[in-house]
Amino acid sequence: MNHTPTTEQRLWMYRHMVLSRYLEERIESLYMEGKTPVFNMAKGPIPGEMHLSNGQEPCAVGVCVHLTPEDIVTATHRPHHIAVAKGVDLDAMVAEIFGKATGLAGGRGGHMHLFDAKVNFSCSGIIGEGLGPAVGAALSRKLQGKPGVAVAFMGEGAANQGAFHEALNLAAVWQLPVVFVIEDNAWGISVAKQASTAVPRNDRRASAYGMPGVHVADNDVEAIFSAAGDAIARAREGQGPTLIEIETARLAGHFMGDGEDYRPKGEKEGLKQRDPIPRYRRQLLDAELLDDISDTDLVEQAHARIEAAIRFAQDSEFLPPEAALEMVFV
């Protein structure tokens, strides 16, 4: 067991939370370019749906800090924080979000379809779709005798999709090195967890597959670190899959443009007051692992890195339109 992060891990987690958050803040404002005064998804430099992960960074960093590039991650329609933590090439990722030739897929995928084979990262826009592939990647490693753990992220809404059940059962029957991570932000678009889910906590569903189920409360970075560390170590040691549910927070709308009228009054403000990034900053400051100067440094570096990625993306060309016809088959 591996309950306490090292200083280096703590700072890594903090840094990647900041990086992810700043990336999203910038995407948020760039996304709105061309979409005012009348919001139209098709307009601006970043058209289409945009699912921000603000508030959910602890889930990404607390898990991915334990992973190497060889480990596999499948993420969701809300992928940025996880991509950042998994080490996806930031330039190519941002360029993909802009749809540019230099993007991960030359602009064919966009924000919901980020594939970086170098760090074994992928995501998809269909709820629960990443679970089977994570199981299969883990099987691949087992068959090849190669190291590697697969982590499948999903929202709490996905835990009611049939794919969840099938994938967890299969991973358990075959005792594969997979960790299933549920980011419980309490909402699936406008539907509250208790209106969609027959149990208050999805970690309880682990027993239906004879696998350990772990719950992490309160979006707590280090508690996530600890739970994920255990689960990933178990997987690496051949002890099979684990299910983790993390109580996290969606600080933005489901996607940009979401009016969020369905949220109870005051909920969002409350969540913002518990924003995990200032919380973790405070924790690190209190522990004297960070001071104002090093924090400012770290934040500035994050900003610089993101600005560079955005510049890279903005300066890149689009593929010629006919490139749409390529890469259907290789």
Place this chain on the structure above:
Amino acid sequence: MNHTPTTEQRLWMYRHMVLSRYLEERIESLYMEGKTPVFNMAKGPIPGEMHLSNGQEPCAVGVCVHLTPEDIVTATHRPHHIAVAKGVDLDAMVAEIFGKATGLAGGRGGHMHLFDAKVNFSCSGIIGEGLGPAVGAALSRKLQGKPGVAVAFMGEGAANQGAFHEALNLAAVWQLPVVFVIEDNAWGISVAKQASTAVPRNDRRASAYGMPGVHVADNDVEAIFSAAGDAIARAREGQGPTLIEIETARLAGHFMGDGEDYRPKGEKEGLKQRDPIPRYRRQLLDAELLDDISDTDLVEQAHARIEAAIRFAQDSEFLPPEAALEMVFV
């Protein structure tokens, strides 16, 4: 709670087990007509796949004895015992199995697609497909304020299909009057339960939906009666769904023509020695609810009823072939 069947219920269950068994024995031999010496599924008076339920009769009678025609049952690709116990019109059912005009669907459905709206029975050839409809029928009753419980039967193999998870969750979230009954015959075609299912017993999966899970061992008619009685009573009282797993036995191959080489040596012989029908007969004889004379009577009546149904089917015509074009839409 309703643990002990009345004498009438006991005899009803025994009679329907006998009726179902005799039906299947007759179907078994009729099915083989035209299929010897070379077995070809397309040949004979009953072509196509044939899934016998010999050995699984306790599941059907122990549950359906609690039901009225208004209650809804959805069954599987192995439906005969359940159809018999639910009171499906025997003449029309056998005629459907023969593909005749007088069949439940004029021969359009066949053995895997038996629909008798009068007793709210249906079945299907796709694993897990009946679960959603059972939930929906239960919802329908709730919305209409009409009485009625829906029972969805499935095999233990179906408990690994995504539909299982989704349907159980939905029934639980909406607290609907549904009972999910798993007939665990230990095999899904050639795949043993332990090779497909991460937990030894599927009733444990009920906790993933916050519903009661009940296990019935040893194909025991009266234990099934008791468990189902409880569950159906709970459903009728608005207390929501229940999951029941019954240890039962597939005394025949998966379908007719199955070589069954995958079965461990002696397994089938062992199961046949525990054939639930002679067992229950013995139990009733011992309890002096039955004697040799009344048993012979009962068996003869069953035979007569089945022979009448078979004669009805055999004497019936086929629909004109062009009728294939009808009933796509009503």
Place this chain on the structure above:
Amino acid sequence: MSMTTTGAGTRKLTIARAMAEATAQEMRNDPRVFVMGEDVGPLGGVFGNTRGLYDEFGAERVRDTPISETAFIGAAVGAASDGMRPIVELMFVDFFGVCMDAIYNLMAKNIYFSGGKVKVPMVLMTSTGGGYSDAGQHSQCLYGTFAHLPGMKVVAPSNAYDAKGLMTAAIRDDNPVVFMYHKSLQGMGWLGTEKGATVPVPEESYALEIGKATVVREGHDVTLVSLAAGVHHCLRAAQALEDEGFSAEVVDLRSLVPLDRETIRASVAKTGRLIVVDEDYHSYGVSGEIIASVVEHDHACLKAAPRRVAYPDIPIPFAPTMEQWALPNADKIVDAFHQMMLS
């Protein structure tokens, strides 16, 4: 642009509003009608087509579901077979793969399997179409996919008048009807809006017969056949061609199943030229079917080879440059006509 909106008043509605209005009217008249799906409740549907229903009819009859399409579409079939008339929403047609068994093996076949003794009066509403950079899992039309499989009616209106009439008809139908609404026609500001889809709609309830195509513009030089968003591309192309001195007839299919082959054939018999416009994938879909339906009836009616302006056989790319290039549009239709006249 002459939209045949018989009986229309002057009040214009979007398709989203027209669908919601038809649903509300049926719900008022028939307690068996209810609505299920993801975010159809307080949110009013991601694409606005259940807006207002939750407030009027409450949570029992307008039910938000878990993300469990197999279960709730299967449940709709069970409820429909039990005497209810559910309207169920598959948020994007692109998600059909998680629940197609419930749709095509269950919803579409139970009437047949029961020899007509079980009815399945339900509506499956689903959004189609791209053009706003939602990429390959949120932009498809899949018209051909649904129309190919027997046992379900399939409609896809191009304007609010048809949408209301078809929605009413779909709800009243004892057979399952797949109601495909195109996002760019919904009149949701955030998706852009095809103005031509927002047309006068009578307040009172009315039903349009399912299975009738309509000639939305008459002409004699070429027949443009399309559905949903494609109809508007055709109308724009027809306008452009008129400016060049050609007269294009535009057929709005409205329904894919049943398919009104007579109306198409009659139009092509008149014009002698056929262009099919389809935002669904090119091969093995709507465009092939329409062309085949014409030539198998009369192989000599064509003065030129028929053409299709369809989505290429590629997943839908995110980048707007690529996506817009791949989508059908009026220019491509005009081009296709020019090439037809050259050859």
Place this chain on the structure above:
Amino acid sequence: MSMTTTGAGTRKLTIARAMAEATAQEMRNDPRVFVMGEDVGPLGGVFGNTRGLYDEFGAERVRDTPISETAFIGAAVGAASDGMRPIVELMFVDFFGVCMDAIYNLMAKNIYFSGGKVKVPMVLMTSTGGGYSDAGQHSQCLYGTFAHLPGMKVVAPSNAYDAKGLMTAAIRDDNPVVFMYHKSLQGMGWLGTEKGATVPVPEESYALEIGKATVVREGHDVTLVSLAAGVHHCLRAAQALEDEGFSAEVVDLRSLVPLDRETIRASVAKTGRLIVVDEDYHSYGVSGEIIASVVEHDHACLKAAPRRVAYPDIPIPFAPTMEQWALPNADKIVDAFHQMMLS
């Protein structure tokens, strides 16, 4: 009947055996190849196409799965993207509805979504076809359903020689290939056997190029286009027509994606007549696509209206009387030709 089986020896195999042999040979050569599916292990596949593999390669490489198609097909995609070459079985194509998302949104699109940087070298084997009274959820072909959706190759052999060569090619392909094998051609005694499918097959490994149709019989009065079981109906019809003094050319498509339009067009250019034979549903499928592909290329090449002998747009009935009546067969093809000559 002249089957173009270049290089064939004299040893005849069934399609089932040919598929298993190709698989075994690839598994011997390439440790990345493995097999997953329901009952593919000790049972050897319900349709015999994995027979012998479990004994030779063991439970790790020939894996029986739970009845969890979404999970194990999704897992195959994950394994393929991670460097393996899975062969995965969907027992009956009719079950596609429970797992189509994994197939068409995942397997078929990941190459594109990754800009070609992720390969998906996998084979999805699935059985098709009826004729033995297995009713509406176990007898479909669904060729059009799969061929319509971009991103996956689709093959459907009519004989064991092609089956082996296409299976080898499919396994070696870096793209996902859907391998549709028709039950009546498998050579499983209990399903009846189309004798013409069991042909000489070389022992050594060989691959056929995916995407090439083949003229299996030459003729000049009419082109009969089909695939899989339909090819044998066409060959019988051609024989019957020969007895009447007509000469029919038979094109075996072998592959639906890519579709070899050139071979079809060349044949029709020669014969001037076209009949498409398809056991899949009539509308919005293969038959429409083939006809459209011919006339959009040259609307004047036809001497008569093209015809289709396809499955009607109905769920497949159980009763053998109704099913046999609905299925394509040689008589219907001969009839279609007669009507063509009359009109």
